[in-house]
Amino acid sequence: MKKITLLLLIALFSFSGCEKDDICDANTSTTPRLVLTFYDINNPSVLKSVTKLKVVGEGMTEGIVFNATATGDSKYLTSANTISIPLKTDADTTTYSFTYNYGNSNPALVFVDTVTINYSRNTIYVSRACGYKTVFTLSPSNAIIHTAVPSSSDTWMRYISVEKTNIENENETHLKIFF
Template identity: 50%
Template sequence: MKKIIALLLITFGFLGCEKDDICDAATVTTPKLVIHFYDSTTNLSKNVVNLKVIADGMSEGVVFNSSLTTDEKYLANGVSSIKIPLKTTADATKYTLIYNFGSSNASTVFTDILTFNYTRKNEYISRACGYKTIFDLNNSAGLSKAVILNNLETNTTGNWIDGITIKKYNITSENETHIDIYF
């Protein structure tokens, strides 16, 4: 009888255990906005040169290369696409994009400001990972334009940006381009 009680206690003890709640690194979480760059004259994919992207209210740029320890980690260089985060606590995110940042020739440094307007929806992933936020760029009458260039909804070109095309309004993953920028 004592052995049965001991066996039952051990069994119930193991049944009370639960798996560790660890969010797998491969789990898709809140996606970033994917921007692809194109040559405005040939419509071919084009690499950016020393592009620094700074969120409104921040002094440091978005980190594009975390393996670097110098300020170069803030520069997108020799790539034709970037991924930038959108605010999960607001319906708009504003970025300053500085092309050819740090050039000794000031006449070759160009700055444009992009404001992304969107709605947010929290989506449950799991108990370990919690929620992720998915975004929908504004695409309805009565809402602010999805992408505003240099603080004016009517702008179609900027200081270095010649055009913007929205490829996908729903931002649910980083596996697809959401916005094309021509320069």
């Protein structure tokens, strides 16, 4: 009887040290990216796909990966009507260059616009397993600064509309870009 009691006590103590696994569920909301949707400037209610768009952040040597399975420059190109791009979590401004028709052999058909996004950040505790996430609020006075590169050329983006100032998830369009 003493052996059974001792065995039960050992088993009880060995399981009492176990802790719940700290694994962040894939469905848990993390730091959201900025969602941009492109529209036809001549018919503003119609979505319009971009042509070979490459997005490069200021200070980055490579673009944002839109197609991880592609090779070479193709992985940085998209021809979609909606894209998501990350904002810096350690600064209140992020600048991107958007190259439309990237790689075209005719330089007159390649357009580069620079967009600077100004915002404030709020860090929120999610859980022990997931850590923290950052949510953003676009600046009410100058959320978007849009220029062409070089500055003497026309912009390919004709109008940028701020749809949502609070960037808390990726389920909605934050900016509409008309071209």
